Amino acid sequence: MSERRLHHADSTAFRKAMRALSSGVAIVACGDGDRRIGCTVTSIASLSLTPPTLFICLARSSSTLASLEETGAFSVNLLAARHQALAHRFSGRGGVHGPRRFEGAEWIALATGAPVLADALAAFDCIVEEAIERHSHVIVLGAVVSLREGIDEPALAYTRGDYAAAGRAKLRQ
Numbered sequence: 001m002s003e004r005r006l007h008h009a010d011s012t013a014f015r016k017a018m019r020a021l022s023s024g025v026a027i028v029a030c031g032d033g034d035r036r037i038g039c040t041v042t043s044i045a046s047l048s049l050t051p052p053t054l055f056i057c058l059a060r061s062s063s064t065l066a067s068l069e070e071t072g073a074f075s076v077n078l079l080a081a082r083h084q085a086l087a088h089r090f091s092g093r094g095g096v097h098g099p100r101r102f103e104g105a106e107w108i109a110l111a112t113g114a115p116v117l118a119d120a121l122a123a124f125d126c127i128v129e130e131a132i133e134r135h136s137h138v139i140v141l142g143a144v145v146s147l148r149e150g151i152d153e154p155a156l157a158y159t160r161g162d163y164a165a166a167g168r169a170k171l172r173q
């Protein structure tokens with residue numbers, strides 16, 4: 001449909017209704033040494049299995065976006081419930097920016113050299129396949145070139161503006 005005929009819903013109402021979505025939480029990271037940079041994201045999903053490809057959405061203003069476009073590689077680290085403080089730090093809400101966000105956790109490198117959280121639930125090492133600019137954000141497609149799986153434990157979730165633990169409690173039939 002052409003932009004001219006589109007009548008978008010109200011942004012504030014959209015934002016409020018989207019709070020009902022429960023999402024997994026991840027840290028996107030890139031660069032190395034003193035040039036490491038990363039941020040907390042919930043906008044991550046698998047795009048295709050063959051070839052293994054995922055996507056994330058980053059604000060145009062994100063310094064992580066600028067860095068991953070420069071280096072051409074990034075990692076996506078899925079967080080466990082016990083990583084809540086790390087998610088908070090990488091969101092910048094505690095006032096911590098740049099490489100200082102990486103302090104106090106163990107980071108390793110896989111194929112691309114992007115920092116990978118050693119004890120993530122799962123981590124994906126990606127090469128930037130394409131960056132698609134759309135509205136306030138950029139959709140980054142990541143070709144997964146390497147990955148690592150951690151132990152099975154409760155995941156960190158984000159819903160209604162708060163962190164929560166996502167277990168695997170069975171639903172009653």
Ligand SMILES: Cc1cc2nc3c(=O)[nH]c(=O)nc-3n(C[C@H](O)[C@H](O)[C@H](O)COP(=O)(O)O)c2cc1C
Nearest residue numbers: 039040041042043057058059062063064091092158
């Ligand atoms: C739970 C949560 C989820 C977030 N998800 C995203 C996201 O998907 N994309 C994004 O651009 N920012 C997201 N943010 C905001 C970034 O983490 C935040 O703006 C960060 O400071 C950006 O850092 P940077 O400018 O160093 O890249 C999220 C924040 C929180 C608390």
